Amino acid sequence: MLWTILLLFGLAAAAPLVAKFAKGASGWLLAAGPAAILFAYLAQLPILPGESRSEVWEWVPGLGVELRFVLDGLSATFTLLITGIGALVLVYAGGYMAGKAKLGQLLSYLLLFLGSMLGLVLSDNTIALFVFWELTSISSYLLIGLDHERESVRSAALKALLVTGGGGLLLLGGFVLLGIAAGDLGLKGADAFSISALADLDLSAHGLYPAIMVLVAIGAFTKSAQAPFHFWLPQAMAAPTPVSALLHSATMVKAGIFLLARLHPALGGTDLWTALLVPVGAVTMLGAAITALGQRDKKRILAYSTVSVLGILVTLLGAGTVVAIEAAVVLLVAHAFYKAALFMVAGNVDHGAGTRDVTLLSGLRKAMPFTFAAGAVAALSMAGAPPMFGFVGKELFYGKLVTAEARSTLLILVAVATNVALVAAALLVALRPFVGSSAGVAKNAHEVSAPMLVGPLILAAAGLFVGLFPDVFDATLGSAMATAIAGQRVDMHLALWHGLNPTALGVMGLSAATLVLGAMVYHRTRRLLAPLAEALSRLRAIGPETWYEKGLAGLVTGSDRVTRGIQTGYLRHYVLAVVVAAVVLAAPPLLRSLPGAAPLFPEAPRPHEALLVAVAAASAVAAMVLRSRTAAIAALGATGAVIAMLFLLFSAPDLSITQIMVETLSVILLVLVLSRLPRLVTRSSRSRRIADLAVATLAGGTMALLAIAATTVSLDPEAARFFAAASYTEAQGRNVVNVVLVDFRALDTMGEIFVVAAAGFGIHALLRLAPETGGAA
Amino acid sequence: MAGLLAILVGVLFGAGVYLLLRRSLIRLIFGLALISHAVNLLVFTTGGLVRGNPPLVPPEAQVPPAGHADPIPQALVLTAIVIGFGLLAFTCVLVKQVVKTLGTDDTDSMRANEE
Structure with missing residues (x-):
């Protein structure tokens, strides 16, 4: 498995050169790498529940760090999504950026990102996982900041880096504590950092468990844009469209979800786990879904809807029951397909019609038929309409809520409201631009080139295929993935139709109501948009983003003040600082040692x-x-x-x-x-x-x-005794001090001679320099 | 006697620090010289004080007489004295050039010139 990661890193290094010579074809060429890896992993299918294949490379054995890669249901699913969508995104990027100077850079960063992401999902060692985790943060920083000439782009990139990087630091703290706890519970060396070894431990009884849980959860929340850390993600829209597609679908933001899923067997199943994840996920899914409707930019609508879906996933993982995990598995895969497709569609519309503003776009169906088709199919999945995979996922989600032991009406309401908003958002991005009068921007619109159609069409078709034949998925991967997350054997039996029973009818009722309500909300969006946007901008002023900005500005002015305070430029202030610090630190212990000292006189x-x-x-x-x-x-x-x-x-x-x-x-x-x-x-x-x-x-x-x-x-007399005894007998010198200097410690003395000589050269240079700088010599 | 030397170390070091805190570059040189004296003495006393018995091997013997002074601090201090001289000489010339170039040995007005 290591070779796949190294191959992607190698291609990342080669990408600028490839782009220089292959130009327009470089997207296709480089996509061959991830595509080859995709087929290599496809050849490993099916993966059965509970099955895992591993491979170990030593890295830093002394610190318990090793490259232990594990391919099980969870990592295999992510691997296929990353390489599959990655290959399509590379092809798309080749078309989207064709002829632009930064194509090579973009492809290189994308491949670097893919490699890091692959390492992240395959790693079983927490410290190695953390390294890949940080690599994804860094490469996403590079990707978002691709157009670094623009100030807003730079600040968006920095925001993403600081938020996810800050969360990464907490995560590292969590991992270290996790290793300590595992060590206390009997795991030695690298095993204490091996996630698969952790599942058998009773970590929740350990005193460090609450701290570990909170640190890991915050790390995951920052990466997966959960409230209140969500604000960096819509800002990351500054990135070119292929990047958005990649960031939002299978990868970057799913890393947090992946981490929670991966650690669920080890850390999950406790009240603290549920209490942390469910409220945060619930607030995020509803808040982001409503916010999505207040946006005009297609990419921003999609970004907020992504945050919302991530909230749903966190909620489901937080619930942690088998049904919830099945729902999370299906939604995660469905979302990866439709969201990547929709981002590419948004890019196509932008490319073909020159704007992404949904209030301006209309009537593009004739000008851009293929884009329309891909967008419509993907949006059906997003809206959770049959027969798409998204429908299967949403049914499971509702089913989980309806059948839960502690059924929460509030949670059902939140879930339905979220999905209503998502339906409306789906219609807004995939229907609104294509229907209606073709008098406006549509007049000059044109369909985009083939590389930009391949991705959305394949992804939309994949969502439809898996929706029609869900049993193919659960037999090859789905059950194994759910098993890996649940930590116990799960056999999924996915279906579009669940027969006639009270639960199924209840769920169907909710689904139907969701679709109808969503369509109604969509019809009113024109009227809703302005007041909603205004309310949101008011909320923004007191929201976490404002705090982030104030904090960042305060940090800069604060350190400026501190630096000016300390670095006065006056020599005596520096001397004073050194002397006073030395006195304060050294005097008390010296005074305490005084009574034990030998009598002074x-x-x-x-x-x-x-x-x-x-x-x-x-x-x-x-x-x-x-x-x-x-x-x-x-x-x-x-x-x-x-x-x-x-x-x-x-x-x-x-x-x-x-x-x-x-x-x-x-x-x-x-x-x-x-x-x-x-x-x-x-x-x-x-x-x-x-x-x-x-x-x-x-x-x-x-x-x-x-x-x-x-x-x-009392100094160790051994050295003195040796020098005194050996001075004459071995070095033929009667002056012991001289012998030490020129014989036993001759190299030190040579160093000293060099120092004095350097001082001499310095003096000479200073005196020679004088006439040029100081006028008369 | 070690007590007296300890006090001398303190006086030399204190006087050196006081001179380093002056605005005059010339006094800075004096301060450096005093501080290196202080440190040399400190290292020297650490080795223990012995009167009239240097670490020398008498002509008829193979080893120095019993109870001789510790040669290691002496070797260290000897190195330090020479290095200290190198530092002093370099600082002297540097200060001379600075004063010649800027026309003052007042560190505060140098800062004003720079701004």
Whole structure:
């Protein structure tokens, strides 16, 4: 299975080159890749309930990360949808973007996206799944932002990235906690991150379960555009049509649904699962369905209707019963077929008639007959009319609600209202543009090219075929998919006609009412549109999107302020920050360690030593306060000289010699350089100087504490003993310090020589540079 | 004695920090010099203080006499002294060029020039 993912990534890399040479044919050429993968997976059918085929590649064994791919009913269905629709979208994109410069880029991003998506649905390891999850976010960012010259496109792309990426971070947190919980329950190494291994655990009893559940759910909600994170999806309409088709049908937004379905056996079946998913799904499906009717742009109508269907799917998965899962399986597949088809139809209408505004479009049926046919069939499925697959799905959905143990009238009402709105939306996008007077935009409209018709026609036909022969689906894939989601064996028996019994009649009644009401709402849309749009725009002002925008703007101004506050450009502010932070962090533990330190003065200091220390301290203070440059340099030199004497007293003759030489050189250098510089003047105010002195005293005190604490540390004598013993016997040197420097640690010394040499080159360069920048040398 | 040296380390470091906080680039150089003295002394005292017994092997012996000073901090400090000198020399010349180019050693007015 790895090869299929790698093939798509490879094609993504090759796509720009292919587009350069093959031009118009590149869509067809590149579509061969996903098509080949589609047939490879089709050859694996049928997949029986409970069956799964896996393949494992090591990745980061130490961290429990491996590429474990599993092909079962769930991943196989997604794989077929991704590669099948992917191939059609590539063909479509080749036609839609024909002759445009960005064709290669678009095809490349699409393939990258397909590969990531394929990896996501096949991965069994949560961490690998997360990596593919993020890859889909990134590639969708690239896709949405294809026309990055436009500001609105950039902000839409960023919105999608931030919302889904933010959710992705929470998801990662959830996965890590999940791995910890699985480890507590006895799974070791990579098994703790393997989803198929999780199903046997009783995770809901673990203390981390609520946190895991919430994090994973939010991750899925952001990706699948559930309220209140839905707002990025309609914005993603900025993307070219092939992208919309792909994003909205089998893929990106279904990733969240896929995740919930995949984790249902491990995490589902609890009150928390239902309590999180059902309300969010219910609010999303109704809110988005109504919002869809308030739009004029065909793509936006479709986008909101997608959000609505995703809400239905989340609700069904949240309910988690066998019937609900069967309904989710059918709706998911049906939606993938009709929504991809309808997006392509919308693109065709835009291409052929020059607008996507449903209030302007009419009478296109003669100009664009094939597009009309594909759109009409797909819309029937969307509306849930027989004999389409969407009808089967909606029947199951209603059936689930009517037969539920805790039947909720509210939920039934929400579901019917949602479907009524979806029926109206379906008519709005697939009927309105094609019927009526052909006087307006239809006059100059034309049918689109073959590549742009193949996709919608095949997809619409697929929805019809599966609707007419649903048992083909449940025998080859459907039962296996439902089994994988439910975590128990499910045998689906799908049918268009359920015979005459009270439940079936009730469901049929609801369906009929839905269709009639939907048609009525559609007839009134012209009058409803304006007030609805106005109400929606008012809602928008207080909605999550506004919060997102305010938050983003606040983040930018906030970090601007913080940066300006911290990065003042004054050296002393940086020094102050470093010193104060060091004191605050280091002083308390040092003070605490003080009582344990050795006595400070075990013996009275010898007078000459005490005198030397006093002189050194006095000259340092003098260097600090003197205003004469020469006097300050002299004081500095005195400090260094006294330190050299201290080195000598305490058995370090080499240090003493070096210090004296360096100090002499330093004094000469300072005198030479500083005599050409301005005199020292006092610039700071008195209060500033006192404050600085206080900081300096604290810093000095902390250093003194550190020096005292350091005396209590007993260094490992082993190294010193080795150097002392080996100095003469092995290196033939009697001065141990010198031997250490030039023999045992010769490489360090060479590094030091390089540093000093670099300083020398730097000085040389600075002096040479002077005439050009500073005028007279 | 370690206590006295610890206090000296504190005084040197404090004086160095105070000088770093001045607006004058020249005082900055003095500050750097004092801070490197402070750090050298700190490392030196860490090794333990021994009077009159350097890590030298006498002519007739194979190893230094018992109780000799630890050679490792000495080797470290020796390196540090030399590097410190390199830093000081470079800073000196850099400051000289900066003052020559901008006409002042006041860091605040340099910032004003830049804006």
